[in-house]
């Protein structure tokens with residue numbers, strides 16, 4: 001039986017969970033919360049209620065801590081020798097495309113993890129600087145760079161506080177990361193920071209998950225539950241339609257028009273859009289808005 005989701009928080013790596021014949025089980029304790037797993041099928045509605053409740057109950061700081069622990073606790077999950085998403089081939093095509101769009105070769109690989117994308121980008125001739133806030137990721141990225149035989153500089157840094165000696169021709173933010181930011185204000189700060197790090201004629205790559213355009217009710221119901229619980233518990237009153245909590249991580253699933261507004265408000269415009277993984281994940285290449 002495939003384990004799909006979890007309760008108060010979720011397991012980071014669902015594939016590692018042992019199969020079980022029960023509908024749910026308490027599988028651990030993380031960041032002060034019990035981790036409860038549910039089996040797919042029997043309890044979809046229960047999953048939805050628990051996820052909505054968690055989104056309302058947990059404040060943003062709590063979620064940040066859970067996410068930090070999720071990455072820090074399982075660095076081996078991102079080992080490029082054992083982990084390569086099905087859409088990596090599409091990421092490689094995007095890297096090739098970027099070479100045509102970028103005015104030069106200086107590239108910031110933000111949220112680089114253990115250097116999986118750095119290899120694809122270096123293969124296109126970019127001079128890659130990879131940053132990640134976790135020392136364990138950077139240590140592993142350096143080893144991976146040596147073993148796989150590509151050149152890149154890896155540095156421990158928090159993206160939001162990172163300052164560069166010179167602007168980058170490309171600011172590449174890793175798969176999904178735009179969807180992992182909690183709330184509009186945080187996303188706007190993120191876009192502005194990308195801009196500050198990027199040359200005037202440079203390009204920025206962001207990527208995100210898309211909300212279903214055909215099946216609205218689960219998102220709406222989850223959101224109503226989250227808002228209600230937030231009000232009752234003085235929890236996360238900033239919870240947004242499209243917010244999700246699964247695999248131990250926070251996600252915002254976007255309606256495309258929301259994203260268009262945020263991009264325009266940050267003084268940027270879309271140069272190209274790349275739907276990957278059957279359209280469930282989207283990369284956008286952004287440049288400065290023409291009249292900005």
Ligand SMILES: C[S@@+](CC[C@H](N)C(=O)[O-])C[C@H]1O[C@@H](n2cnc3c(N)ncnc32)[C@H](O)[C@@H]1O
Nearest residue numbers: 071111112113116132133134137157158159174
């Ligand atoms: C989903 S992993 C991606 C790893 C890698 N890009 C890949 O695809 O294999 C996200 C990485 O971003 C890092 N990260 C998360 N928030 C960060 C932040 N604010 N500043 C720097 N790194 C961050 C995490 O430590 C983690 O290694």
